[in-house]
Amino acid sequence: MSAESLAKSASTAYDAMLDVIAAVEPRVAQATRQELTDQRSSLKLIASENYASPAVLLTMGTWFSDKYAEGTVGHRFYAGCQNVDTVEALAAEHARELFGAPYAYAQPHSGIDANLVAFWSILAHRVETPTLERLGAKNVNELSEADWEQLRHEFGNQRLLGMSLDSGGHLTHGFRPNISGKMFHQQQYGTDPETGLLDYDVVAAKAREFRPLVLVAGYSAYPRRVNFAKMREIADEVGATLMVDMAHFAGLVAGKVFTGDEDPVPFAHITTTTTHKSLRGPRGGLVLAQEEFAADVDRGCPMVLGGPLSHVMAAKAVALAEARQPSFQAYAQDIADNAKALAEGFLTRDAKLVTGGTDNHIVLLDVTSFGLTGRQAESALLDAGVVTNRNSVPHDPNGAWYTSGVRLGTPALTTRGFGRDEFDKVAELIVDVLANTTPNNTSAGAPSKATYTLADGVADRVKAQSAELLDKHPLYPGLVLS
Numbered sequence: 001m002s003a004e005s006l007a008k009s010a011s012t013a014y015d016a017m018l019d020v021i022a023a024v025e026p027r028v029a030q031a032t033r034q035e036l037t038d039q040r041s042s043l044k045l046i047a048s049e050n051y052a053s054p055a056v057l058l059t060m061g062t063w064f065s066d067k068y069a070e071g072t073v074g075h076r077f078y079a080g081c082q083n084v085d086t087v088e089a090l091a092a093e094h095a096r097e098l099f100g101a102p103y104a105y106a107q108p109h110s111g112i113d114a115n116l117v118a119f120w121s122i123l124a125h126r127v128e129t130p131t132l133e134r135l136g137a138k139n140v141n142e143l144s145e146a147d148w149e150q151l152r153h154e155f156g157n158q159r160l161l162g163m164s165l166d167s168g169g170h171l172t173h174g175f176r177p178n179i180s181g182k183m184f185h186q187q188q189y190g191t192d193p194e195t196g197l198l199d200y201d202v203v204a205a206k207a208r209e210f211r212p213l214v215l216v217a218g219y220s221a222y223p224r225r226v227n228f229a230k231m232r233e234i235a236d237e238v239g240a241t242l243m244v245d246m247a248h249f250a251g252l253v254a255g256k257v258f259t260g261d262e263d264p265v266p267f268a269h270i271t272t273t274t275t276h277k278s279l280r281g282p283r284g285g286l287v288l289a290q291e292e293f294a295a296d297v298d299r300g301c302p303m304v305l306g307g308p309l310s311h312v313m314a315a316k317a318v319a320l321a322e323a324r325q326p327s328f329q330a331y332a333q334d335i336a337d338n339a340k341a342l343a344e345g346f347l348t349r350d351a352k353l354v355t356g357g358t359d360n361h362i363v364l365l366d367v368t369s370f371g372l373t374g375r376q377a378e379s380a381l382l383d384a385g386v387v388t389n390r391n392s393v394p395h396d397p398n399g400a401w402y403t404s405g406v407r408l409g410t411p412a413l414t415t416r417g418f419g420r421d422e423f424d425k426v427a428e429l430i431v432d433v434l435a436n437t438t439p440n441n442t443s444a445g446a447p448s449k450a451t452y453t454l455a456d457g458v459a460d461r462v463k464a465q466s467a468e469l470l471d472k473h474p475l476y477p478g479l480v481l482s
Contacts, residue, residue: 007478010054015482017061033481040475043386043426043466047248047362047409048220050280051416051475056319060282064311070301087314094320098254099265101288105297106316107308108285111247112179114272115172116304117287119160119180121270121296122214122241124303127154129296160184161212161240165400166392167191168222168364170245184214196355196394197224204234211238217264218245221391221407223343223358228268229261235269244268247285249360251278251411254323255332269293278335278361278411281319284312331414335361338410341420345427351434354393354405363408366393370434374403376452380437381406383454384462386430402449417473425469429462 022029039051069084070077073092076084088106095104108114128140131151137143143151160180163169167190171178174186187210189203207215215235217226228244235242244264250273252258253265265271271288275281289297301308322328336359343357346365354364367377374390381388391407398404408430410423418426436455439447 004478006054007476010058010476011478011480013054013058014479018481036476036481041385041467041470043429043470044412045386045388045408045410045426046412047389047407048274048277049409050276050278050411052276052280052282052315052319053322054476054479056280056282056315056322059315059318060311062311062314064314065309067310068307069310070307072298072301084308084310084313087310087317088308091313091317091320094317094324095286095288098320098324099271099288101265101271102291103289103294103297105287105289105300106284106313107300107305108272108287109305109309109312110283111245111272111274111285112172113305114247114274114285114287115180115243115245117297117300118243118270118272119183119214120303121287121289121293121299122243123155123158124296124299125293126213126241127151127158156183158184158214159210159212160186160214160216161207161210162186162188162216163219163222164188164190166396167196167394168219169216170218170220170247173216173218173245187212191222191394193395198222198226200227200230200234203231204237207234207238207240212240214243215240216243216245217268218247218249220248221362221364221405223339223353223355223360223362223364225258225262225359226264227261228264232267241269242267244271245273246271247274248277248362250274251280251323251328252332252336252360254279255329255335257329257332257336270297275316275319278332278409279319279323280331280411280415281323282312282315284309284316286316334419335410335414338414338418338420338423339363341423342408342410342427345424346431349427349431351427351431361410363410364391364393365406365408365430366404367406367434368404370437371439371447372434372437372452373398373439373449374405375401375450376437376439376448377406377434380452380454381430381433384429384433384459385466386426386433386462398449413473416470416475418469422469422473425465429465433458433462 018029068078069081073085091106092104160174162173172180175181189206192199217231273286275284339358339361343363352366352369378390388406390403391405392403393405396404436458440451
């Protein structure tokens with residue numbers, strides 16, 4: 001079927017869908033229409049967002065949503081799951097082939113669910129199984145109350161070493177307010193205070209001192225690549241399990257931009273990811289594992305998860321099939337090339353970047369050089385139609401709420417067809433907004449961390465120039481709603 005025919009079919013499908021929704025709750029239908037309008041008319045630079053294909057989106061809106069399917073393929077706790085078995089098996093097959101992983105688990109509902117499955121699989125493999133073997137028990141139900149209490153104590157006193165939040169790590173890598181920081185005795189490694197880069201010798205020294213059960217690698221706001229071979233060496237030296245969270249850069253792994261030591265899958269015992277972000281699929285998670293952890297990960301339900309979202313697993317299968325096409329590798333390379341163009345656009349305009357640039361899909365802009373907090377910058381940019389998110393920078397003086405940075409990502413606009421010249425223009429527009437934004441004063445006369453004033457005419461000027469870029473690269477071209 002031609003692209004024109006596909007677009008026409010999608011238009012018909014979405015029009016019909018919205019009519020059906022409007023018959024029940026017209027306000028939801030209107031909000032859905034408005035969301036498409038808003039996404040089409042804004043520069044979306046949130047690093048964790050993208051645009052899924054119509055095929056992926058339509059797959060989620062089916063009667064697979066009506067199925068309960070606890071268990072695993074061929075071993076369900078509900079009858080009538082043969083079709084769920086088909087789509088889950090396809091999602092896992094595509095994930096294994098795409099990433100070269102021995103085992104894939106497609107059930108996690110989100111990235112945090114994938115990480116929880118990974119954490120508890122490691123605890124089961126490293127703590128529960130040896131205890132059961134030592135006591136001659138087949139499962140925890142055969143343990144005496146005293147032995148069970150001892151095992152529970154051991155579960156709650158294991159150590160995790162992950163990247164700190166302000167250095168670019170994620171909430172689920174041991175941040176204390178998150179469940180990962182509560183279920184483990186945790187410590188964190190950071191980045192070099194001068195360069196903002198990972199220092200593997202420092203990470204190794206920290207691991208030797210702390211002796212973690214789990215070493216977590218991966219990031220959500222670190223604009224550089226990671227040498228996972230070195231991280232595995234560190235883990236092996238201290239007897240840790242290496243878990244890699246590649247949720248942000250999975251598309252660059254799938255697209256063969258990250259290869260060799262920068263591909264985490266051959267080195268990690270367990271690799272987790274979301275299926276959206278740079279992978280351009282539905283909102284959901286995946287767990288990839290080496291064979292020794294496969295049986296433990298397969299217990300994700302009921303260990304951590306409830307019933308899998310069968311309609312989303314079907315959409316994962318479609319998205320992963322798309323990612324196995326040769327065109328996806330070209331797309332992934334464009335993401336990285338465009339990030340470099342965006343970074344260079346900032347540097348030529350004297351903006352300050354964490355680590356001085358990027359070699360992945362993330363650009364982390366330090367907005368203190370504009371006299372702003374991240375919250376002020378994020379809000380002023382939104383006024384001008386540029387959608388970003390504020391983010392901490394290393395050793396951030398403004399904390400995790402106001403922050404000192406803005407995180408930018410290139411996957412979404414790359415999906416729309418933006419190239420290097422357009423991303424240079426995007427940098428120009430962002431600098432224009434920030435240079436014309438000033439903090440307000442508080443009632444005490446001090447600069448506010450939240451409120452600001454954007455100079456007259458700037459928002460309209462930037463929106464008009466953005467519209468010229470966006471009109472050249474329409475979102476879902478050919479999709480027309482009546």
